[in-house]
Amino acid sequence: MVSQNAVSYTHRWWPDQKPEFLTLANGGPKVRYLRAGHGPALVLLHSIRTQLDLFQRVIPKLVDHFTVYVFDYPGFGWSEIVPGADYREPAMREHVVNFIRRLDLHDITLAGESMGATLALTAAAELGDRVKQVVAFNTYDYLPGVERANLLASIIIKSVRAPIIGSTFAAMESRATLAGILSGGLRDPRNLPPDFIDELVKGGKRPGYSNVARAVYRALPSYVAARPHYARIDAPVTLVYGDHDWSRPAEREANRALIKDAKMIVLNDTGHISSLESPEEFARILTETQSTARFAA
Template structure:
């Protein structure tokens, strides 16, 4: 039975439609997803240690232009946790591919943030003509990843990844530690909604979640290696970086150089989590890319 917790928070900011559950393959896993709006398909892919509610300030601005789909990756948010599952990039990319194919979505705009941005790029490389364009906000494809957020993040994530003490540290997440890490993703930490932290903490208390968190943080190398797929992308790509993002300017330029049809936008007064810090800009960029794609058609 699905817990009411899977619906309560999302219905607070989007009361028009209750999230649903979908099996990505005949044998699972089941993922929670939200569908809203009308128009061309837009799939939003969330960041590390979050869930579809990351886009709570963006989705309402997009529903007059797109049919928006957002889902919790397996193991994240309120989607099914499968013991021993793989959380490296190839497995996570396969979940995104399965989601799009399961719903038979076509001419899709893929937009992601952080880990979701990297998955949007690699998914576009393998999905062919189902994807129309990609908008990638602050791709997560460099070492040491989230450890650049702040000293607290560096200390905690290093220990979560550690061989012997890692499993213990992964179970010790608190509201204060999670908020401290997440605030490292904002140029202005006041942009982080306190009730969103509470929601993430609630989901993080599910049995087995600490194993998911540790596996995700240990899988960073696979997201760095996934940059090898970028040269295979054959649709327009918009790379969007917060000026204060964790990535370095040289890393951003390397991504732009590797992607054939890429342009880059840098947003002032933004860091890593643009969807919550600069939702107006996030939505504006997506709407403008749709308009550009239509003009080119």
């Protein structure tokens, strides 16, 4: 049975279907996911410290073009928290691959934001011909990463990662600190929905979540270490960056050089969280690249 907490916020912006729960392969954790729309499969992968509702502004624009699948990673949002779970990139990539295989999806557009963009790329290298194309928005694969968001993010993330005191800082997350860190991912902080912050705070109060947060932040260097997998991708890849993303131009070009025939798009007046800041462009890129991929096939 799906709890009210796992449904209520999502129902506000997408009342047509309720989220469901799926047990990942090999008796893995239960994850919350939403399926919406009709058409070729599109799997959306969310960013650090968020959940599937990150895409609330783009999913309604995509449902006439795709069957959209989006899920909370294990430990995130309203998915199951497993004590002592591994949140490094290889383990998270395995969850993405298992989600896709569990639903037996093929000819997928695999897209993600931030950490989700990196997972879209590395999972595509594992999934082979199941993936028709990859669209990676603001990949998270450089250091110090989220610490570039603003001074508050730098202080808080360093503190959460620290030995001994880190668990205390992770448990002290407040609405103000979370909003402050997330606003550093936007060109215009007014694009951050206040009720979305409230929802993230609610999920962050679940028993065991502070341990998840600390493990996730400590695992972020593993996303940088995963970059060599990009060279193994066979599907067409489009890299998308906000012009105010945390990444540097040289870091973006280095990614393009790793991926055979990768295309790059830069969004104007957009920060690291493009799905909230430029949802029309986010959706347009996905639909246009899908048309190109279909024509090429």
